[in-house]
Amino acid sequence: MNAMAEFLRARRGGIGPAEVGLPTGPGPRRAPGLRREELAALAGVSVDYYTRIEQGRETAPSDAVLDALARALRLSDDEHAHLLGLADRVAGRTPRRRPAPPRPAGPGLLTLLESLRPSPAYVLTEANDVLAANPEGLALMPGLADWPPGRRNSVRYTFLHPAARTLYADWERVARNCVAHLHTAELADPGPTAALVAELTQASPEFAALWARQEVWVKRGGETAFQHPLIGAVTLANQVLTTSGDGQRLLVYQAERGTPEHDALVLLSLAGQDAGAA
Structure with missing residues (x-):
């Protein structure tokens, strides 16, 4: 089949x-x-x-x-x-979306990551490899900075890093969403996606079950609730922006100034200064 x-x-x-x-x-x-x-x-x-x-x-x-x-x-x-x-x-036809060759995050995106602080922000591939992150981005996902850059992937983190289970207030929802989005990368970034799917299918029965459901949707934005070990319970809006032609996406978590959520991001920023950007 x-x-x-x-x-x-x-x-x-x-x-x-x-x-x-x-x-x-x-x-x-x-x-x-x-x-x-x-x-x-x-x-x-x-x-x-x-x-x-x-x-x-x-x-x-x-x-x-x-x-x-x-x-x-x-x-x-x-x-x-x-x-x-x-x-x-x-x-065997030409795909309607041609996969873009992998490339590092450009200087413009790296500058943008810095300018978005204290909002946690990431540059991702179609398959959710983390090409770059600002210090707050690394601090928001405890333990991500401990992985070598080539292993940093938000889907891998969700299913394989023990910290993810308690970081996300609704882990099941986050897991379902990221698998549904990963299905869209099958066509846009087939090689890295296939390798990641094979790895996670073997390592996580929960991933394998969600992957088999064949749910598909593109992540564009919404809200994510966290239970962070440093800043506690916080719900952040998120926005995903796609760059032109290279398959890279910018993911930003943000909160309005003057709110408790923004104060929490300032606290996270102070902690993230020691983590360093990817």
Whole structure:
């Protein structure tokens, strides 16, 4: 079974008939989610054709078919784009998003990291490798600075660093979000992503289970609640900005001036001065 087929099968299993206006029928179902024939009917394709797609025997469905399947499965825009990208890869077509070659954070981004202080900030790759961080960024994630630069990755930290379990007030939510975003990096940064997924799948059953759910969304911003060993309970807004053409992203945690959260970041900054930027 190819990656596109695995994704479709997982998403089909994650949506019930009642969610798409179908009767559930008498008695329990042998498996959760929609049946193949139900999804095929909703998408307007034959059961045989959809079965061949899901079994990996049809590797080049048209965009019209993929769009119909996306509508039937109620895929989000991020999930729909992911499905199209997987189809390109399976069919051997030029990907709609070309992976950018890895490169270090540029001088402009490094200057920006410094100017954002005391807001913790990071320069990340598509696969969430930490290319650079200001001192507050390192201080916000206890123990990250102890790892060599080549091992610093926010997804690896979430699942493998013991400090992450107590740092995030809702660890399960953070874990689910970062795995869902990592699925988008399969297409944009396939080599590093595949290596990271293989490592975490072997090391963390929780990661393996979340990865198999095939949830997909792009992290753009929101709020994260921390229970930090130095500054205590604090909820910070976060914003993700994508740079042009090189696959790098800027992640910033911030709080309004004059608030207790901003005071906590000032305290964190004093502690982070000894950590040094990556």
